[in-house]
Amino acid sequence: MRVHANILDAVGNTPLVRLNKVVGPDDATVLVKCEHLNPSGSIKDRMAVHILNVAEQRGVIRPGGTIVENTSGNTGQGVAMWAAVKGYRCVFTMPDKMSTEKVNMLKAFGAEVIITPTDVPGDSPQHYVETAKRVARETPNAFYVNQYHNPDNPDAHEHSTAPEIWEQTQGKFDVFVSGAGTGGTVSGVGRFLKKKAPHIRVVGVDPIGSVHYHYFYTKTMPTPHVYKVEGIGEDILCQATEFSVIDEFHQVNDKESFTMARRLVREEGLFVGGSSGSNVHIAVKLAKQLGKGKTIVTVLPDNGSRYITKFLQDGWMRDYGFLGSDRDLGLVEDVLAAKPRAEVFTAAESDTIAHAVDRMRKAGVSQLPVLDAHRRPAKMIHELDILRGLQSGAITNDSTVAAIAQPIGGLIYPKARIEELFRIFETDQVAVVVDADAIAGIISKIDVIDFMSRRGKL
Structure with a gap:
């Protein structure tokens, strides 16, 4: 048999x-x-069973203990299944975008489920990972599965x-x-x-x-x-x-x-x-x-x-608009190809503010990518930062760009989808397209509008 x-x-x-x-x-x-x-x-059964078997063998899961994990639902079900067979209590944290079916299936195994907001930063105390860590710290005899950072996770699939x-x-x-x-x-x-x-x-x-x-x-x-x-x-x-x-x-x-x-x-x-x-x-x-x-x-x-x-x-x-016409806009490299070729103006961290302002004036732009010692884009300098610095006395024309340059937030790869540009435009004025550590071009909102209008996407 x-x-x-x-x-x-x-x-x-x-x-x-x-x-x-x-x-x-x-x-x-x-x-x-x-x-x-x-x-x-789900495939998460493999990882859950492997991690928990190894933890039990190492003695880090003890009788009467509680298993805690952050989950999108699938890992939780694998863990809950293992816990049901072995006789452990489970507490799971889940983002609120997950399906009702997933929540109810975990509860069917006898698990406790804590729902957390989805749209919060990864380091927020409300994030489902941080919530799970807190629950594990505050619960006596708890084992935190920690699937995100546990080396036994990829090991399960390798073996x-x-x-x-x-x-x-x-x-x-x-x-x-x-x-x-x-x-x-x-x-x-x-x-x-x-x-x-x-x-x-x-x-x-x-x-x-x-x-x-x-x-x-x-x-x-x-x-x-x-x-x-x-x-x-x-x-x-x-x-x-x-x-x-x-x-x-x-x-x-x-x-x-x-x-x-x-x-x-x-x-x-x-x-x-x-x-x-x-x-x-x-x-x-x-x-x-x-x-x-x-x-x-x-x-x-x-x-x-x-x-x-x-x-x-x-x-x-x-x-949610998923049954309408397909609006695949293309790739970032398509927008670059449709633009007239132009020199990309940059500044070095060691350049003076006066030099950076002069380059902005000549280029007709309000910001410049700042290159590090290896000529890689690392930061951005904006005219508003210069204005505030001069007003407060924090900088002078002879100060270096490094004194007020901000971390660059708008980097994007040529093969990225155009939809990703919209995310960048929410917080940055332009997107800096990087290929092999070098700047391939700069894309602004008007560049995308022009591209979409020419392609009939508006």
């Missing part, structure tokens, strides 16, 4: 399935790892998800595509592949509004903003993310994610969540680029049962 001792032994060994209808006949083959078929319904994919494909594939939330899946599988077959491209997927894509290409932190797709992306950097094993990142928006997830349900019979749509959207895009004869592997992270009242409902999709 083939009988598992308990449900925890049933985690993993999920099937690898070929996509047939959402991929074109001349495209590369796309294979999906059906992680939504894990016992609690289970990746070997399964390797065995199922016999190593015969060209690209691995995975969304990045905590970064555990893409980092763990990526680490395995870089040791086993470094020629296989590891591609991260990040929703517009998350920080991974921007940080990967600019090494600076953007201002995150809210997006609707769940279980992918993040507003903070996680130590579980190993950027060195990721070759490239691609961005996806909410509409693309939800539209593809709905197609997977209706055309492929795969009842999956929005982050599965994110992964497959990028995988299908790459399949068109690579063409026949190549193979792409991606993952379907969670089950669609969590989203019955959200994107699987036409009314919800319509309310």
